[in-house]
Every structure is written in structure tokens, then in C-alpha cells.
Amino acid sequence: MIIGLTGGIASGKSTVSNLLKEKGFAIIDADIAARVVVEPGQPVLEKMIEVFGPGIRAADGALDRPALGKMVFYDEEKRKQLNEIIHPAVREWMMEQKEKAIMAGKKNIFLDIPLLFESNLTWMVEKTLLVYVDPEIQLKRLMERNDYSEEEAKARIQSQMPIEEKRAWADDIINNNGTLEETKNQVDKWITRLRLQP
Numbered sequence: 548m549i550i551g552l553t554g555g556i557a558s559g560k561s562t563v564s565n566l567l568k569e570k571g572f573a574i575i576d577a578d579i580a581a582r583v584v585v586e587p588g589q590p591v592l593e594k595m596i597e598v599f600g601p602g603i604r605a606a607d608g609a610l611d612r613p614a615l616g617k618m619v620f621y622d623e624e625k626r627k628q629l630n631e632i633i634h635p636a637v638r639e640w641m642m643e644q645k646e647k648a649i650m651a652g653k654k655n656i657f658l659d660i661p662l663l664f665e666s667n668l669t670w671m672v673e674k675t676l677l678v679y680v681d682p683e684i685q686l687k688r689l690m691e692r693n694d695y696s697e698e699e700a701k702a703r704i705q706s707q708m709p710i711e712e713k714r715a716w717a718d719d720i721i722n723n724n725g726t727l728e729e730t731k732n733q734v735d736k737w738i739t740r741l742r743l744q745p
């Protein structure tokens with residue numbers, strides 16, 4: 548089965564995907580894909596510089612991620628432009644990795660896609676698992692993890708579908724409000740209930 552793992556920014560997707568990885572499940576991460584396809588020399592990076600200007604190229608030639616973030620998380624039009632440039636390559640990379648995981652004999656494969664619902668990508672998966680946190684906890688964890696001001700964190704959260712709305716779309720939900728131990732227990736129970744094997 549192909550399972551879509553999703554959630555809001557800083558809701559705990561990586562935390563849950565690490566638990567799944569420890570159990571041997573294959574995880575294909577859209578955030579990693581979005582880094583691979585913009586490595587220096589990649590056509591996606593050149594297209595981004597054409598559209599957003601040379602200011603988004605760092606001194607070492609790599610993408611200046613904070614500079615691009617400052618543009619796209621405060622401007623919906625620019626964000627749409629970025630998504631149109633980068634998402635096809637992200638999807639292609641993910642599909643290649645999925646094929647590799649199938650060839651390697653993996654039975655259940657997780658696609659970790661933050662924008663699974665926003666980008667209408669549920670057709671790519673057979674089941675969806677949402678990592679949920681209350682919005683106040685999400686804001687607090689994001690500010691702490693990235694050392695963002697409240698304004699910077701809110702700009703990113705508001706670039707996505709409200710996490711409360713995502714609940715209605717998800718098949719299953721892991722509530723990550725509590726301790727890591729509590730989250731781990733929910734993940735274990737969910738795997739047992741679905742009788743999932745890596």
C-alpha cells in the first residue's frame with residue numbers, strides 16, 4: 548500500500564516518519580525531493596533564478612533558501628509561481644524513489660508530503676495519515692525549532708490549509724500534542740490495527 552503522510556508545518560511529520568523508518572518502512576520525503584531538484588546545475592534552480600532574480604543564489608552557487616522563503620511565504624502569487632516550477636520535478640523524483648522501494652521489496656511505502664491536500668495529490672496514495680497538533684502548539688514548536696519570530700512562523704502556517712481543516716480530509720490521525728512517548732504509542736497501535744509490515 549502507498550500511504551500519504553501529511554500534516555502542517557512543524558506538526559511532527561519527521562518525528563513520525565523517523566519512528567516508521569526505525570521499523571523498516573520506506574519513507575519518501577517531499578522536503579528532501581525539493582532539495583535534490585534544486586541542487587546547483589539543475590534546470591529547476593536556473594528557472595527559479597530567471598523568475599525570482601539572482602538574489603536567491605547564495606555565494607556558493609546553491610539556492611539561498613532563507614532569501615527565497617522571505618519572498619514566497621509573504622506573497623501568494625510568488626508562492627504559486629514557485630510551486631509551478633518545482634512541484635513537477637518533486638513529483639517525478641518521488642515516483643522514481645517509490646519505484647525503487649517497490650523493486651527493493653517494500654510492501655508499504657509512505658510518501659511524506661506536507662502539501663498533500665493543498666495540491667490535490669491524494670490520487671497518488673491509497674490512504675492518508677495526518678499528524679495533527681493544536682495550532683497553538685504548532686506555532687510554539689515552529690518558533691522554537693527554527694528560531695522564527697511569531698510573524699515569520701505565522702506567515703508559513705498561513706501558507707497552508709489550516710490544520711483543523713486537514714482533519715476532515717484524513718483517513719487516520721496521529722495526535723502529536725502530547726509527549727513523544729504518547730505519539731510513539733499511537734503509531735504502534737495504528738500499525739498493529741492495519742497489520743502493516745515494511
Ligand SMILES: CC(C)(COP(=O)(O)OP(=O)(O)OC[C@H]1O[C@@H](n2cnc3c(N)ncnc32)[C@H](O)[C@@H]1O)[C@@H](O)C(=O)NCCC(=O)NCCS
Nearest residue numbers: 555556577578581612615616619630633637661662706707
Ligand atoms: C521556500 C523554500 C526554499 C524555503 O526553504 P526552508 O529550508 O526554509 O524550508 P523547508 O524546505 O525545509 O520547508 C519547511 C516546511 O515549509 C512548508 N513549505 C515549504 N514550501 C511550501 C509551499 N510552497 N507552500 C506551503 N508550505 C510550504 C512545508 O511544511 C515544509 O515542510 C522551500 O520550502 C521550497 O523550496 N519550497 C517549495 C517546495 C515545496 O513546496 N516544498 C514542500 C513540499 S513539496
Ligand SMILES: Nc1ncnc2c1ncn2[C@@H]1O[C@H](COP(=O)(O)OP(=O)(O)OP(=O)(O)O)[C@@H](O)[C@H]1O
Nearest residue numbers: 555556557558559560561562688692723725726727
Ligand atoms: N511530541 C512532541 N513533543 C515535543 N516536541 C515535539 C514533539 N513532536 C515534535 N516535536 C518538535 O517539534 C518540532 C517539529 O517537529 P517535526 O520537525 O517532526 O515536524 P515536521 O512536521 O516534520 O516539520 P516540517 O513541516 O517543517 O517538515 C521539532 O523541533 C520537534 O523536535
